[in-house]
Each structure stands twice: as C-alpha cells, then as structure tokens.
Amino acid sequence: MHRPIALDLPRGSVAAETLSSAIDELLDTARDEVPTQFPPEVLAAAEDAARRVRASAPATDLRDIPFVTLDPASSTDLDQAMHLHREQDGFRVRYAIADVPLFVELDGVLDAEARRRGATLYLPDRRIPLHPPVLSEGAASLLPGQDAPAFVWDMHLDARGELISLDLVRALVRSREKLDYEGVQRDLDAGSGHPQMQLLQEIGALRAAREAERGGASLSVPEQEARLDGGAVRLDWRRPQPVEDANAQLSLLTGMAAADLMLEGGSGILRIMPPAQPAAIERFRRQCTALGVTWPEDMPYGRLLRSLDWREGRHLALLNQAASLFRGASYAAFTRPEERPEDPRQAAIAAPYAHATAPLRRLVDRFVLLVCHAHAQGRAPEPELLAALAQIPPIMQETVARAGSLERSAIDLLEAEALRAFVGEQLPATVIEVREAGENAPARVEVQLAEPPVTAWVPGSAPLGEEILLLVGESAPGSRMPRLEMAHSA
Structure with a gap:
C-alpha cells in the first residue's frame, strides 16, 4: 500500500x-x-x-x-x-x-x-x-x-x-x-x-x-x-x-x-x-579589502573568521571564500x-x-x-x-x-523541486563566488538564496558579496533545475 x-x-x-x-x-x-x-x-x-x-x-x-x-x-x-x-x-x-x-x-x-x-x-x-x-x-x-x-x-x-x-x-x-x-x-x-x-x-x-x-x-x-x-x-x-x-x-x-x-x-x-598556502591567504586578504572588511596584519585568520556574521552578505561571501584555506x-x-x-x-x-x-x-x-x-x-x-x-x-x-x-x-x-514553486518570480541572492570568462567558459557567479535555501551557479558578472535578484525560469529540456538568470541589483 x-x-x-x-x-x-x-x-x-x-x-x-x-x-x-x-x-x-x-x-x-x-x-x-x-x-x-x-x-x-x-x-x-x-x-x-x-x-x-x-x-x-x-x-x-x-x-x-x-x-x-x-x-x-x-x-x-x-x-x-x-x-x-x-x-x-x-x-x-x-x-x-x-x-x-x-x-x-x-x-x-x-x-x-x-x-x-x-x-x-x-x-x-x-x-x-x-x-x-x-x-x-x-x-x-x-x-x-x-x-x-x-x-x-x-x-x-x-x-x-x-x-x-x-x-x-x-x-x-x-x-x-x-x-x-x-x-x-x-x-x-x-x-x-x-x-x-x-x-x-x-x-x-x-x-x-x-x-x-x-x-x-x-x-x-x-x-x-x-x-x-x-x-x-x-x-x-x-x-x-x-x-x-x-x-x-x-x-x-x-x-x-x-x-x-x-x-x-x-x-x-x-x-x-x-596549513593554508601563502597564495591562498594573500588572495583571501585581497577579498577582505575588496569587501571592506578590515583584517589586521597581526590577526590570525581564525580570529577573523570568528568575527564574521553570515547574515551579512559581505561576510557570507568571505566565509564561503575561506573554504580555500581549508584544503x-x-x-x-x-x-x-x-x-x-x-x-x-x-x-x-x-x-x-x-x-x-x-x-x-x-x-x-x-x-x-x-x-x-x-x-x-x-x-x-x-x-x-x-x-x-x-x-x-x-x-x-x-x-x-x-x-x-x-x-x-x-x-x-x-x-530543483524547491525552485519550481517560484518560476516567474525574482528572488534575492548573495554572490559568494566569481568566475571570470575563460577560453571555453562564460563568466558566471555562484549565488546563495535565502528562500528557498539554494546555492547555484548563474551566468553573468557581479561583484563578490553583491546582493542581486534572480529571475526563475522554466527548466531546460532534460533538466530538473529551473533556469536562473540575473535580473538586476537588489
């Protein structure tokens, strides 16, 4: 039954x-x-x-x-x-x-x-x-x-x-x-x-x-x-x-x-x-500067991470970027x-x-x-x-x-199933990763939505930590995941 x-x-x-x-x-x-x-x-x-x-x-x-x-x-x-x-x-x-x-x-x-x-x-x-x-x-x-x-x-x-x-x-x-x-x-x-x-x-x-x-x-x-x-x-x-x-x-x-x-x-x-590679630490330090987060030279990165609040977009982006330090x-x-x-x-x-x-x-x-x-x-x-x-x-x-x-x-x-209920709507999201255009790949960003709680890659360019809006479209043939496209800044 x-x-x-x-x-x-x-x-x-x-x-x-x-x-x-x-x-x-x-x-x-x-x-x-x-x-x-x-x-x-x-x-x-x-x-x-x-x-x-x-x-x-x-x-x-x-x-x-x-x-x-x-x-x-x-x-x-x-x-x-x-x-x-x-x-x-x-x-x-x-x-x-x-x-x-x-x-x-x-x-x-x-x-x-x-x-x-x-x-x-x-x-x-x-x-x-x-x-x-x-x-x-x-x-x-x-x-x-x-x-x-x-x-x-x-x-x-x-x-x-x-x-x-x-x-x-x-x-x-x-x-x-x-x-x-x-x-x-x-x-x-x-x-x-x-x-x-x-x-x-x-x-x-x-x-x-x-x-x-x-x-x-x-x-x-x-x-x-x-x-x-x-x-x-x-x-x-x-x-x-x-x-x-x-x-x-x-x-x-x-x-x-x-x-x-x-x-x-x-x-x-x-x-x-x-330990985290010096190049990874230097990259993370540049990201802190770009997002307006102060990281004193004498502060261990562990103490910096404990000071960040994931509910703030810039901090959420940095916390996700910090994953590169733990590999x-x-x-x-x-x-x-x-x-x-x-x-x-x-x-x-x-x-x-x-x-x-x-x-x-x-x-x-x-x-x-x-x-x-x-x-x-x-x-x-x-x-x-x-x-x-x-x-x-x-x-x-x-x-x-x-x-x-x-x-x-x-x-x-x-x-994918969670996003289906939002087709045709615009949803706020935070940019947590950026990939520049390459020889065989277009520019794209990784975003984190608050509701529904989804992380996804989206075509386009936007600064790290930026709050953006995503348009939820119908799924492509043969795919479960609805299309996500950048709309404009929130």
Whole structure:
C-alpha cells in the first residue's frame, strides 16, 4: 500500500514520496558502488554479535556514573555519552564512546561490510548506515537505560580548560537521559537546563578560547538541512545551536587526546591537513579589502573568521571564500615512530587530531579507538591491527568522496523541486563566488538564496558579496533545475 501524496504542499516543498522515488533512481544508478542493503550473512553476524556481547560484558563497571547523551532529537545511533563534573582546580570530563570493536571483529564479515561502506550515508529522506541497525541503533548504541560497552575517556582539565591528565578504559556504561540540541538550547536560553549542560557550556567556551589561542579556525556558515514535515520535505538553512558548538569541543578535545596518544605510542591514524598556502591567504586578504572588511596584519585568520556574521552578505561571501584555506585534509596511518607524518597537525584545529568519537558512523574511528586503548594501557597494538592501519586511509578517501557526490546529487534534486514553486518570480541572492570568462567558459557567479535555501551557479558578472535578484525560469529540456538568470541589483 502506497502512502498518500500530499496535495497542498507548503511552498518550496516537495512531496516526500516524489523525492523518495527520485532518490531511489539516483541510488539505482550507483548500486554497484553504494550498497543499500545488508547481505543476509552480515545481518546474521550482527545478530550473533549482539547476543555474544550481551553475554560477556567488560570487566570494568561504570554504570553508576550518570552519563547523558546529546544529539539531534531523531537520532538513535548514539556514539557518545558524557559525564561532566566540576573539580576544585578544574573539571573532570568522562566521555564514553560506543565500543563498536567489541561487536565488529577484525577481518570478520561485519568488518568487511563496514570497509565496503566506509561511513553512514545521509540523504534527505533516508540514512544508509555503516553497520546493521541491530548494532548501530540497538546493542552498540548508547541508548538511555541500556547497558552498553564503551571506551571511556577520563580527562581532567585545569581551570582554563587545558587537558592535564588522561585515562582510557573499556567499561560497561548506562546512559540516563537522551538530550536533544533544540530542547537543551531552549532551556539554557531560559536560564535553566540540565546541570551537565550548563557545565558543558562553560567547558565548551573555555575550549573554544584555547582553540583561538592555538590559532585554530572554524567556518560558521549556515548548512542546508532537509526537514520532513508530514508528507512533505523542504530545505532550510540551519546554523548549529551554541550548545552544539560546545559539544563539538568535547569531541575535538578527545580527538586531540587520541592523536597525542598515538604520536607518543608510535602507531595510529591521524586526520591531517596542511596549513593554508601563502597564495591562498594573500588572495583571501585581497577579498577582505575588496569587501571592506578590515583584517589586521597581526590577526590570525581564525580570529577573523570568528568575527564574521553570515547574515551579512559581505561576510557570507568571505566565509564561503575561506573554504580555500581549508584544503587537503587526509588520513595518515603509521605503524612505527619513524613513519609519523612530518607535520602531524590538522591545520584548522591547529593541533594533531584524530577521528575517534563516531565509530557507529565512521570506519576509521574503530581502528583509532583500538590503537589508543593499547597505548593507554602501555602495550603495543596487536600485529593484525597494525597491519590493517594502512588499508583504512584509502578506503576512507574513496568512500567519503563517493558519499559526498551522492549526497550533493540528492540535495540538487531537492533544490530543483524547491525552485519550481517560484518560476516567474525574482528572488534575492548573495554572490559568494566569481568566475571570470575563460577560453571555453562564460563568466558566471555562484549565488546563495535565502528562500528557498539554494546555492547555484548563474551566468553573468557581479561583484563578490553583491546582493542581486534572480529571475526563475522554466527548466531546460532534460533538466530538473529551473533556469536562473540575473535580473538586476537588489
């Protein structure tokens, strides 16, 4: 039986069933590269793993610690839980990460399937998980009230939020509550809220200040988000809530601690990114001048980016241009001290860093957690684990690129459908990128519309940061996307 299609859709929305059919077609074209179903033997192995782990819990029992999780309200694949405590001279942060390796044995059926997928794939109307749901949304997830195995990072911070000591154990934990970003932020804004969330705000602010001191940078730009509303799906611009930024600082803290453990231990997988090239910085400096934004010579670009407000057109353009400063991210595996990368830093973070906090959704984290635990316990990682490390970076590179392409194609579908409701109208937009005419290409600009929330390339010329009007026309034959043409300055 088919779901009824909504006839009176909100403007700029698309019927969920229409979008689902279009994405089905998209996935069908990529079926040889993107597995959408788990083979029977993988599902059976996941069921067996869930039963096996339930019957043999870790020896260390930390179920008396009142951990809580903080995620989007709809999430059920919960990788992280936290318990925050104020100490006389600082803070104690216990960060529990789902012990996926306990369920997914190295070189087993589940491991092979996870390597085929690389990461959970997020599309506007569905999620294609890295692991079977019986694990990712069940036995391995840190769901409230459920006993679950976890790697528990026990970190002591001083009064400035600097890490001063670290321990890492595998333990049995039990989350007490599943908190969600919007609800927590609403309570915090009202001056109340969960005590641990109030402490999270404080620790997050301290860690953000330490990031600024290191010269770290982040791009505070709105993100496109597909929202399901009854039988309709629509795009919205979404900017993370302040409490999400604070929560991200805990993940960064853990990833930096993981990187330091592996560098000291002589083996592991880092997430690295080279510093911005001088030519890219100089180009960005010229763009600041052209847009009337003052950038003092002695100010790190990370501090400048934190001062920009995406709601202002010139700043929005600059934030998009700043993406050129954050290029070349990759994974670096090493099994001996002499193989460590010459520059182990992730330049945007301005410190060595590793992916270690999302093993339910990302392949590499499972291997990082195992290596870190071995180093934390003062022993060498198992030879078979070390032998696997070099295989993970190319898998991640290939699967992430494939997922990114598919996710972009799916958003393109939703953008096209959203624009159809505005055919014949003029819409305001901000120029965020400019391409001059070339030998085989006309001049064009990339624009960002506020409503509907679409980013697109349009023929013509206009200054970076300019507010313009776009005329929405009928789609060209064989194309879903309505034509966009420059009208005149707003």
